[in-house]
Amino acid sequence: MGMLDLKITGAFVVMKQQVARMDIGVMNGKIVSLSDTVAMEAKQHIHAAGLYMLPGMVDAHVHFNEPGMGHWEGFESGSSALAAGGCTTYIDMPLNGLPPTVSVPALNVKLQAANRSLVDYALWGGLVPGNLDQLESLAEAGVIGFKAFMSEPGGDGIGRFERADRTTLLEGMKRIAKLGRILALHAEDEEMVAALAAESIRKGKTDAHDFAESRPISAECAAVRQALLMAEETGCALHFVHISSAEAVWLIQEAKLKGMDVTLETCPHYLTLTVDDMVRQGAVAKCAPPLRSMNEQTKLWEVVAAGCVDIIASDHSPCPLELKQQRHFFEAWGGIAGAQSSLELMVDEGHIQRKLPLPLIIAMLSLNPARRFGLHPQKGEIALGADADLVLMDLDHSYTLENSHLKQRHAYSPYIGKRFNCRVMSTWVRGQLVYELNAADQISENKGRIAADPQGIWLSGGA
Numbered sequence: 019m020g021m022l023d024l025k026i027t028g029a030f031v032v033m034k035q036q037v038a039r040m041d042i043g044v045m046n047g048k049i050v051s052l053s054d055t056v057a058m059e060a061k062q063h064i065h066a067a068g069l070y071m072l073p074g075m076v077d078a079h080v081h082f083n084e085p086g087m088g089h090w091e092g093f094e095s096g097s098s099a100l101a102a103g104g105c106t107t108y109i110d111m112p113l114n115g116l117p118p119t120v121s122v123p124a125l126n127v128k129l130q131a132a133n134r135s136l137v138d139y140a141l142w143g144g145l146v147p148g149n150l151d152q153l154e155s156l157a158e159a160g161v162i163g164f165k166a167f168m169s170e171p172g173g174d175g176i177g178r179f180e181r182a183d184r185t186t187l188l189e190g191m192k193r194i195a196k197l198g199r200i201l202a203l204h205a206e207d208e209e210m211v212a213a214l215a216a217e218s219i220r221k222g223k224t225d226a227h228d229f230a231e232s233r234p235i236s237a238e239c240a241a242v243r244q245a246l247l248m249a250e251e252t253g254c255a256l257h258f259v260h261i262s263s264a265e266a267v268w269l270i271q272e273a274k275l276k277g278m279d280v281t282l283e284t285c286p287h288y289l290t291l292t293v294d295d296m297v298r299q300g301a302v303a304k305c306a307p308p309l310r311s312m313n314e315q316t317k318l319w320e321v322v323a324a325g326c327v328d329i330i331a332s333d334h335s336p337c338p339l340e341l342k343q344q345r346h347f348f349e350a351w352g353g354i355a356g357a358q359s360s361l362e363l364m365v366d367e368g369h370i371q372r373k374l375p376l377p378l379i380i381a382m383l384s385l386n387p388a389r390r391f392g393l394h395p396q397k398g399e400i401a402l403g404a405d406a407d408l409v410l411m412d413l414d415h416s417y418t419l420e421n422s423h424l425k426q427r428h429a430y431s432p433y434i435g436k437r438f439n440c441r442v443m444s445t446w447v448r449g450q451l452v453y454e455l456n457a458a459d460q461i462s463e464n465k466g467r468i469a470a471d472p473q474g475i476w477l478s479g480g481a
């Protein structure tokens with residue numbers, strides 16, 4: 019037996035079934051010991067008594083905009099924000115970059131840009147009208163799954179990622195089922211949201227409330243129903259992204275009980291912000307589906323607590339701030355830039371405030387996405403033999419989020435000014451420190467620092 023590269027002792031370790039005080043030993047990027055005491059010598063020893071060690075978040079839904087739109091967000095800046103927020107693996111969406119990832123040549127262009135990533139990553143391919151014949155080659159080239167929109171993605175001309183009409187969806191599902199991959203869906207009924215938005219704008223009703231009313235929960239549920247029918251017919255595995263309502267969760271739960279291969283994600287913003295925040299903050303808090311009422315948010319927490327939500331992902335979707343400041347709310351770019359805050363929001367509001375067990379929270383943030391997208395057991399869990407993707411958190415550390423804390427390209431977020439009751443102290447990817455708050459200096463000025471050069475690796479799907 020040689021020497022460990024890293025030993026972290028005394029922390030409360032959050033595992034699949036329990037939280038226990040354990041020592042962790044790391045060698046060659048892997049967790050090689052996990053027990054009450056690790057006696058082996060290590061090149062580096064971190065004393066972490068009183069702190070919590072969590073598996074790095076696996077964020078299944080981010081938009082990093084490269085290639086082509088790196089002035090919105092890039093792999094290096096976006097992944098730095100993730101590292102500072104305790105995320106060690108992410109899956110980048112196929113749209114909002116140029117070209118969108120709807121063919122193998124486009125995937126290859128993205129892979130060039132992605133090697134500036136600080137943490138590990140996988141990539142989604144797109145299902146759009148006209149690219150059915152690209153799906154097989156994209157799957158072979160290593161996309162983790164496919165993403166399609168049931169409503170218009172918005173942002174005219176940006177990335178030219180088109181909504182999948184019903185025939186494209188049905189044919190796409192047949193092929194994706196054959197390929198044994200998963201189709202991720204943005205589920206809002208286009209006919210409803212397009213008509214309601216047009217009517218609202220025609221009447222001059224163009225504020226945040228009007229926007230929310232133009233994308234009702236019934237539009238989300240209509241699209242979920244439609245997609246489930248098609249999935250039942252084709253046998254395609256589905257993953258519903260950013261579900262905003264308990265009603266839609268119930269529909270998906272019914273499908274699961276029927277034995278269908280379907281999962282869903284929600285996002286921290288649906289659990290921590292409401293339509294009133296969208297009114298107060300403006301388009302910084304604009305997203306689709308929109309933020310809901312406090313009453314709906316309470317119902318969403320209930321289904322989270324009941325274990326009916328598989329995955330929580332950031333849907334980090336930033337843009338230059340000017341694009342948030344348009345003539346009216348419907349014209350502003352939609353997308354919430356929350357990459358850095360997902361884990362802290364969920365531990366704070368889910369565990370510290372609502373007393374949900376940490377293993378439940380961590381299952382939605384790490385274990386379930388890793389399992390669903392074929393990244394487990396390498397990713398998603400603190401376990402022997404897994405990658406040492408680790409996050410040290412202080413659950414007794416309060417701070418107020420400021421713009422200067424954010425590592426992403428455009429330093430705004432709907433959580434600026436929010437008081438957090440926990441904080442990410444350090445993040446390791448495969449045993450390499452990528453972020454540290456600098457625990458020696460606990461004063462509130464502390465901005466944290468990125469501790470490594472880009473070293474993220476591509477996790478190709480279906481391997």
Ligand code: ZN
Pocket residue numbers: 079081111333335
């Ligand atoms: Zn998205």
